[in-house]
Amino acid sequence: MSWWTRVRSWTKSTVRSTRMERDMDEEMRFHVEAHATELMKRGMTREKALRQARLEFGGLETAKAQCRDAVGVSFLETLMQDLRHSVRGMLRTPVFALTAVIVLALGIGATTAIFSVVDAVLLRPLAYRDSGRLVTILMSGTGPVSVANYIDWRDQSRSFSTMGAAVFWSPNLTGVDSPEHITGLKVTQNLFPMLGIEPMLGRLFLEGEDKDGADREVILSHRLWQRRFSSDPAVLGKPIVLDGNAFVIVGVMPPEFQFAPFWATKAELWVPNAFGARIHSRGGNSLRIFARLKDGVSLTQARAEIASITARLEQQFPGTNRNVVVTPLKEKVVGSIETPLLVLLAAVGFVLLITCANVAHMLLARAATRQKEIAVRAALGARRGRLIRQFLTESILLGGVGGALGLLLAVLGTRALIALSPANIPRVQTALDLGLYLRCRPPP
Amino acid sequence: MSKQLDLLQGTLDMLILKAISLSPLHGYGILLRIQQISNKRLEIQQGSLYPALYRLEHHGWITSEWGESENNRRARYYRLTSTGKRQLQAETERWNEMTAVIAGILQATPEQL
Numbered sequence: 188m189s190w191w192t193r194v195r196s197w198t199k200s201t202v203r204s205t206r207m208e209r210d211m212d213e214e215m216r217f218h219v220e221a222h223a224t225e226l227m228k229r230g231m232t233r234e235k236a237l238r239q240a241r242l243e244f245g246g247l248e249t250a251k252a253q254c255r256d257a258v259g260v261s262f263l264e265t266l267m268q269d270l271r272h273s274v275r276g277m278l279r280t281p282v283f284a285l286t287a288v289i290v291l292a293l294g295i296g297a298t299t300a301i302f303s304v305v306d307a308v309l310l311r312p313l314a315y316r317d318s319g320r321l322v323t324i325l326m327s328g329t330g331p332v333s334v335a336n337y338i339d340w341r342d343q344s345r346s347f348s349t350m351g352a353a354v355f356w357s358p359n360l361t362g363v364d365s366p367e368h369i370t371g372l373k374v375t376q377n378l379f380p381m382l383g384i385e386p387m388l389g390r391l392f393l394e395g396e397d398k399d400g401a402d403r404e405v406i407l408s409h410r411l412w413q414r415r416f417s418s419d420p421a422v423l424g425k426p427i428v429l430d431g432n433a434f435v436i437v438g439v440m441p442p443e444f445q446f447a448p449f450w451a452t453k454a455e456l457w458v459p460n461a462f463g464a465r466i467h468s469r470g471g472n473s474l475r476i477f478a479r480l481k482d483g484v485s486l487t488q489a490r491a492e493i494a495s496i497t498a499r500l501e502q503q504f505p506g507t508n509r510n511v512v513v514t515p516l517k518e519k520v521v522g523s524i525e526t527p528l529l530v531l532l533a534a535v536g537f538v539l540l541i542t543c544a545n546v547a548h549m550l551l552a553r554a555a556t557r558q559k560e561i562a563v564r565a566a567l568g569a570r571r572g573r574l575i576r577q578f579l580t581e582s583i584l585l586g587g588v589g590g591a592l593g594l595l596l597a598v599l600g601t602r603a604l605i606a607l608s609p610a611n612i613p614r615v616q617t618a619l620d621l622g623l624y625l626r627c628r629p630p631p
Numbered sequence: 632m633s634k635q636l637d638l639l640q641g642t643l644d645m646l647i648l649k650a651i652s653l654s655p656l657h658g659y660g661i662l663l664r665i666q667q668i669s670n671k672r673l674e675i676q677q678g679s680l681y682p683a684l685y686r687l688e689h690h691g692w693i694t695s696e697w698g699e700s701e702n703n704r705r706a707r708y709y710r711l712t713s714t715g716k717r718q719l720q721a722e723t724e725r726w727n728e729m730t731a732v733i734a735g736i737l738q739a740t741p742e743q744l
Binding site (some may be wrong): 207211212213214215217220221222224244245246247249250251253254256258412535 | 657658659662676677678679680681682683684685686688689700704705706707728
């Protein structure tokens, strides 16, 4: 019998089980009456004929039960039966049921909440293309860099396919209904292509647009576009005034785009960075350097190269190239929070284990008190598999209710964790994304 | 009319398939058809007919639909499906083979050995 026939028969018997009962009844009654009519033709009275027909047919209910067996009691029907039985059992022992559900919910809730945070902060890759190859180059690992140094590093190094820079810029947006102070970044033209990000609307900066006099374009964040331009798709090409200069809107970034990831995290617009006269400046450190490792180049190799370049420059310009550190971008973003978070995750992992052990013990104790019931059911003909199935259904019911409640607690707990987390925990805001529970998209 | 024979175990399904392969029938009709062809020499438990019908339908060998009976009552008519047709053929062949073999054994004489 093909699985299709099986499924059809199942659904038929489940969805239409009332209809099957009606059909069976009518069909067998028809049989008996047809036979009685036959008998009456041979001269029996109607009453006698009916009795005779029924007698010859045999047990009506037995036949019906055999019919039901032939079609097979459906999976769903058994499940419903077991669930009903389980619910009744739980209601009879509410203290047990409540305790088990609460213990499960707390364990699952705590673990899920912490995992949500760990996942958002540590596990998910940065939302840039091949983000594992991205590094930052900073003074002492934290401080900004001068323009001339950036240009020398960029031009002299061989370890990086691209090296870009960004500088904090917080202009006044005027010329619209209400002026506003906006956080933004000036970036070199090569930076966005290096991140592998496509704009949602319009374009990225073109080559040459970070040259002096050509740097009058602006790319908006999705949020700013929504907030100040009411998500107007015709915003491209429109002028806006930043710090008294007119800029042209050339692009809008996708909603999930964030740059920079570890500082100026709330940047809402980006403009090209023309270095102007500062091109020769080794003071006035302001640039954060972002670079992508060339294929086949290891972090160690890149570090060695930067070390030799900066040592040379340091000799040439003493005091300008000391202690330059190449750090993977992910490490820079996640930084010191990694170990404490992992410890916390391990801790709640153990909490979940303890939860499971607790509930298992409770179930075991309960099973011991139910031996009589089990014996009766076995004596009434319940087979081993059937009994196991009943107990599994009960456990699944407990687990399901506990899990559902736990998920609720997890959402609340994650919110609380986000609210309580210090401002310097990166990316924690994204912990509530539903994607976290059902993540199946490939990393960007 | 000689004494009625008890139905051999497992043969009811085959008889039902054969009966409705001739024309669609309702349950009672199947009973009558088998009795008619066998000259009432087979004893069929009437109640056992229906579990067999449900089983065959569950296997997908027959299908049923409600129709009008000869005396204008609603009755459920069974019809052979194409897989049922194949099944009937297979069972018939197996039956023929089986009876031939058994008959051969029963007719064996000492000289043959």
